[in-house]
Amino acid sequence: MSTVAQAGGAGSHKEKVGYGFIFMYTLAFFGLWLALLTPVIISIALRIEALDPANKEANLSFVLGIGAIAAMVINPIAGYFSDRTPGRFGKRRPWLILGSVVALVGLYMMAVGDLTTLFIGLLITQAGYNAVLAAITAVLPDQVPEEQRGVVSGILGICLPVAVLAGIKLTEMANGDVFNMFMWPGYVALGTIILFCIILKDDVLVPGTMPKQSLVDFVKGFWISPRIAPDFTWAFVSRFLVFIGIAVLITYQVFYMIDVLKIAPDDIPGYMVTAMLWTTVTTVVGSLLAGWASDYFNRRKIFVWLSAALCAVSLIQIGYATTFDAFLWGMAINGLGQGIYLAVDLALVTDVLPNPEDAAKDLGIFNIASAMPQSLALAIVPIILAIGAVNGQSNYAALFLASGIFSILGAIAVFMIKKAR
Numbered sequence: 001m002s003t004v005a006q007a008g009g010a011g012s013h014k015e016k017v018g019y020g021f022i023f024m025y026t027l028a029f030f031g032l033w034l035a036l037l038t039p040v041i042i043s044i045a046l047r048i049e050a051l052d053p054a055n056k057e058a059n060l061s062f063v064l065g066i067g068a069i070a071a072m073v074i075n076p077i078a079g080y081f082s083d084r085t086p087g088r089f090g091k092r093r094p095w096l097i098l099g100s101v102v103a104l105v106g107l108y109m110m111a112v113g114d115l116t117t118l119f120i121g122l123l124i125t126q127a128g129y130n131a132v133l134a135a136i137t138a139v140l141p142d143q144v145p146e147e148q149r150g151v152v153s154g155i156l157g158i159c160l161p162v163a164v165l166a167g168i169k170l171t172e173m174a175n176g177d178v179f180n181m182f183m184w185p186g187y188v189a190l191g192t193i194i195l196f197c198i199i200l201k202d203d204v205l206v207p208g209t210m211p212k213q214s215l216v217d218f219v220k221g222f223w224i225s226p227r228i229a230p231d232f233t234w235a236f237v238s239r240f241l242v243f244i245g246i247a248v249l250i251t252y253q254v255f256y257m258i259d260v261l262k263i264a265p266d267d268i269p270g271y272m273v274t275a276m277l278w279t280t281v282t283t284v285v286g287s288l289l290a291g292w293a294s295d296y297f298n299r300r301k302i303f304v305w306l307s308a309a310l311c312a313v314s315l316i317q318i319g320y321a322t323t324f325d326a327f328l329w330g331m332a333i334n335g336l337g338q339g340i341y342l343a344v345d346l347a348l349v350t351d352v353l354p355n356p357e358d359a360a361k362d363l364g365i366f367n368i369a370s371a372m373p374q375s376l377a378l379a380i381v382p383i384i385l386a387i388g389a390v391n392g393q394s395n396y397a398a399l400f401l402a403s404g405i406f407s408i409l410g411a412i413a414v415f416m417i418k419k420a421r
Contacts, residue, residue: 014145021143022152024196028096028136030159030166031192035103035185036129037160037250038167039110040064042272043181044118045254046171049265051115057255057382063119064251065379070126071371076222079134079364083357090202092142092360095135097197100190103128104183111182132193133367138360141350142203147295149347154291157342161283161335164250165276172269224354224365231352232362234416239345239369241410242308245315245403247373248381249334252399260396261324271324278328279335286339291347300348301414303340308411310337312404319400352419377403 017025048059078095085091106128109121144152167185174180226233253275257263263271290303314334321327353362384402385394 014143016148017144017152021199022155024199025139025152026155026159027192028196029156030163031189032129032132032136033160033163034167034170035100035107035189036125036133037164038171038185039107039122039125039182040067041164041250042168042171042254042269044110044122046181046265046268047110047118047178048115051118059115060251060255061379061381063115063122066119067122067126068371070123071130072368074127074130075134075367075371076361076364078131079138079360079362080222080358082131082135082138082360090200092135092139093197093200093202095131096193099128099131099135100186100193101128103132104186104190107182107186111179129189130367130371132189134360134364136193136196137346137363137367139200140346141353141359141363143201146351149350150291150293150295150300150344152291153347153350154287154289154294154343156346157287157291157339158280158284160342161276161280161338165273165280168269168272168276172273222361222365224362229352229354231417231419232349232354232366234413235345235349235352236366236369238304238308238410238413238417239349239366240373241406241413242311242341243370244373244377244406245311245400246338247377248399248403249315249318251377252381252396255394256318256396257324257327259394260322261327263324275328275331278332279338282332282335283339283342286336287343288339290340291343294344294347300344300351301417303344304348304414305411307337307339307341307344308407308414310334311341312407312411313337315400315404315407319397319404348417352417 044063045056045060048056048063052059078099082091082095085094087094103125106121106124106126109124110118111121113121140149140152140156170184171181174184224232254268254272257268257271258265286307290307294300294303310333314330314332314337317333318327318330321330349363349366350359353359355362381399384399385396387395387398
């Protein structure tokens with residue numbers, strides 16, 4: 001295990017990481033996204049469809065909206081304590097393992113309970129996996145030197161779409177077995193994270209070496225002033241705007257296919273697999289190429305701008321699609337945009353962190369820009385869907401057009417960042 005002195009601050013030199021580390025890191029990232037996103041994208045929607053089909057949109061908005069708020073609160077707090085966790089097991093490893101175990105309890109509750117139990121289970125799952133997310137994201141600035149971050153971030157970027165596709169396939173393989181639908185992804189996450197923890201050379205903090213803080217200082221520590229860290233602020237704003245569109249697409253694609261494309265609910269998993277195959281292929285291509293290119297050319301902003309623009313185009317395409325084939329083309333373009341974005345944006349923000357010693361906490365705050373859009377989107381989606389609705393048919397064209405506009409604004413925000421190239 002490395003020491004704090006070896007991990008060091010912004011100016012310390014980090015050795016290049018090897019292929020074994022990158023493989024195990026990627027595997028753990030995949031397991032986390034598999035368990036975190038599968039319920040959000042498909043399992044919860046199908047469970048609510050079975051429990052209360054008459055109020056499915058309202059129930060889904062409420063459950064996922066509150067879950068997203070929980071994620072926003074837990075992620076930076078877990079990151080703060082991960083930065084300061086002493087002991088021979090390291091400062092990241094305890095949060096990775098314990099968070100995965102806690103999340104399994106929440107997945108079990110969602111699998112066996114009614115709507116109320118499902119809601120409580122989601123909160124527990126969000127608590128566990130957002131603790132994991134805070135710690136595992138901080139491993140990037142902890143362990144990976146700047147000249148490798150684009151490549152590693154690009155490889156990590158493929159984990160999300162591949163995990164979504166695998167989660168949909170696992171749901172299809174469950175053949176309606178609710179327990180397996182929720183629990184299988186959780187088992188994979190726990191196993192891959194344990195394997196990563198075995199090889200992780202985690203930083204060790206000696207008890208009592210971190211300065212003590214009052215409650216007031218603790219609370220103040222979660223405010224990052226835009227005046228002091230303007231580049232971090234603009235990176236936050238850009239991700240927030242782009243992720244509004246992503247949150248709308250991820251959350252409402254099931255209902256979109258049922259209500260607009262007239263696909264039967266029982267056939268949704270199969271159609272989702274097809275759609276995600278298209279998305280995954282383009283995401284992998286975009287992520288790997290953009291990650292490599294951003295390191296090679298030492299440029300981040302232009303790739304983030306391009307990705308946000310592609311997401312905007314794809315959302316508008318999807319909004320006006322009337323056939324599944326047209327929907328697939330929109331998903332393919334969106335996958336390319338997401339791949340480029342997820343590859344480069346994480347590398348960009350690690351370049352503009354306000355304080356590398358608070359990496360997990362600051363990245364936890366940055367992750368709010370990923371979680372908050374879901375709450376905001378779920379709050380405004382019913383209003384947008386009602387605009388111009390005819391005969392009770394929700395206006396999905398207006399919804400995806402609005403999401404595309406947010407993505408365009410996110411692309412513009414990238415150019416306000418000064419420190420990163």
